[in-house]
Amino acid sequence: MSTLEDPAAGAVPALYPFPAPGRRIAAPARSDSAAALAEARRSAEEKAAEIVRLRWQVAEVAGDELAECAQEMAIRFAAGGRLFAFGNGGGSADAQQVATAFLHPAYGLSLPALSLTGDVAVVTALSNDVGFEAVFARQLATLGRRGDIALGLSTSGGSFNVLRALEEAAHQGMLTIGLAGDQGGRMAGLGLLDYLFVIPSSSAHRVQEAQATVYHVLWELTQRALGVNPPGTG
Amino acid sequence: MPVTSTMHPAVGAAFLRRDRAGRALAADAERVALACREMASRFRRGGKLIVFGNGGCGTDAAHITAEFMHPVIVGRRTLPALALSNDCATVTGVSGREGLAEAFAHQVRRWADPADMALGISRDGRCENVLRGLETAGELGLLTVALTGGDGGITAGRGVADHLLAVDSDDPAVVKEVHVTLCHLLWELVHVFFEKAGPVGEGAR
Numbered sequence: 001m002s003t004l005e006d007p008a009a010g011a012v013p014a015l016y017p018f019p020a021p022g023r024r025i026a027a028p029a030r031s032d033s034a035a036a037l038a039e040a041r042r043s044a045e046e047k048a049a050e051i052v053r054l055r056w057q058v059a060e061v062a063g064d065e066l067a068e069c070a071q072e073m074a075i076r077f078a079a080g081g082r083l084f085a086f087g088n089g090g091g092s093a094d095a096q097q098v099a100t101a102f103l104h105p106a107y108g109l110s111l112p113a114l115s116l117t118g119d120v121a122v123v124t125a126l127s128n129d130v131g132f133e134a135v136f137a138r139q140l141a142t143l144g145r146r147g148d149i150a151l152g153l154s155t156s157g158g159s160f161n162v163l164r165a166l167e168e169a170a171h172q173g174m175l176t177i178g179l180a181g182d183q184g185g186r187m188a189g190l191g192l193l194d195y196l197f198v199i200p201s202s203s204a205h206r207v208q209e210a211q212a213t214v215y216h217v218l219w220e221l222t223q224r225a226l227g228v229n230p231p232g233t234g
Numbered sequence: 235m236p237v238t239s240t241m242h243p244a245v246g247a248a249f250l251r252r253d254r255a256g257r258a259l260a261a262d263a264e265r266v267a268l269a270c271r272e273m274a275s276r277f278r279r280g281g282k283l284i285v286f287g288n289g290g291c292g293t294d295a296a297h298i299t300a301e302f303m304h305p306v307i308v309g310r311r312t313l314p315a316l317a318l319s320n321d322c323a324t325v326t327g328v329s330g331r332e333g334l335a336e337a338f339a340h341q342v343r344r345w346a347d348p349a350d351m352a353l354g355i356s357r358d359g360r361c362e363n364v365l366r367g368l369e370t371a372g373e374l375g376l377l378t379v380a381l382t383g384g385d386g387g388i389t390a391g392r393g394v395a396d397h398l399l400a401v402d403s404d405d406p407a408v409v410k411e412v413h414v415t416l417c418h419l420l421w422e423l424v425h426v427f428f429e430k431a432g433p434v435g436e437g438a439r
Contacts, residue, residue: 032430033271033427033430035430036271037267037271039426040267040271040423040426041263041264043419043422044259044260044262044263044266044423045260045263047415047418047422048256048257048260048263048415049257049260051256052253052256052257055249055253055256056249056253058249059241060241063242063245063246063249064241064245067242067245089300090297090301092296093296093297094293094297096292096293097290097293101290106407204306205306205415205422209411209415209418212410212411212414213249213252213411216408216411217248220244221244221245221248230405233247
């Protein structure tokens with residue numbers, strides 16, 4: 001019942017099925033629609049319960065290490081260190097969120113933080129001229145210094161450009177923090193990270209959601225370590 | 235779920251603050267599903283998703299755009315989505331000349347086709363430019379969806395969204411985290427409605 005035509009020739013349509021130009025996608029029959037609504041609701045309930053469970057799992061496994069890591073971050077900030085965050089895709093959005101959370105916080109101290117994914121001119125220049133795997137490492141090599149903090153995000157733990165940047169950061173004597181998912185992938189095998197937080201889920205979406213909690217909690221605990229408590233907690 | 239007694243108290247408190255809003259999302263499942271049913275119908279008509287928000291909500295806009303444009307599951311259909319907060323030149327340009335309140339509405343007017351959808355993201359529902367973007371989209375016949383927090387702010391009061399999904403928390407960090415889950419659900423459930431429409435093309439599953 002699909003009105004779709006065969007994908008056009010070329011590499012991109014082979015990746016994704018595209019609706020043919022000018023053609024609309026067939027609407028479902030009414031009974032299908034009711035079944036879809038029930039399935040969609042059930043799926044939303046399951047996913048919501050899953051991320052609640054996953055957050056508690058992370059809290060229990062990594063709680064103490066999160067507190068310790070935030071303490072180390074606070075020490076770096078207090079000594080003039082800056083935070084650099086980087087990731088790909090959704091991770092790049094997270095990197096920007098990390099940067100703005102520290103730089104323009106809801107409350108507390110504004111701390112220097114930069115997302116290495118924010119400058120599209122720099123990112124595409126490095127990708128085009130040097131290679132995508134160098135896109136964050138090169139920026140750290142230029143901007144970073146001993147005493148800074150590097151935070152790399154990869155849901156799979158296998159993003160080469162994130163791994164290369166963490167290596168560069170470690171080489172420079174920066175505090176290195178990795179956020180990964182599932183088993184931690186290659187990031188877990190690096191063996192040079194000061195802190196590695198692995199979200200134990202095979203769903204990239206749930207991993208990203210729990211990673212958001214991890215970096216927000218790191219932010220909150222960093223503020224606490226610098227003497228700022230959340231509003232209403234004294 | 236109890237916090238283990240050995241856990242650092244500040245860590246336990248931080249995670250506990252996320253628990254209620256996370257659980258409350260499950261109770262909103264029907265509301266989310268209904269929004270996605272209408273979104274799927276718009277995509278079927280050839281509509282695109284136009285997303286906008288300020289600060290960290292702008293990163294959510296970029297994130298959900300990536301979900302639709304480049305599905306995490308190979309073979310899923312790519313769907314058209316555009317984040318208006320990404321273009322710093324235009325956002326700061328419009329803000330400088332016409333004012334921040336027009337930053338998204340201006341772009342919506344240029345980009346919107348009647349079959350489109352507008353998704354405005356604001357953690358407290360009080361971002362004037364997000365409201366203006368949604369209002370403008372509504373006037374142009376777009377489906378309007380708002381992600382907010384707390385009481386939904388004036389987004390709820392002014393009734394500018396066909397679908398209002400408000401996270402039950404006043405903590406902006408917690409609202410953001412649940413928004414990330416909501417963005418993932420919007421993508422996933424739109425595809426559920428596509429699947430139920432029958433085969434959606436070669437390679438789809």
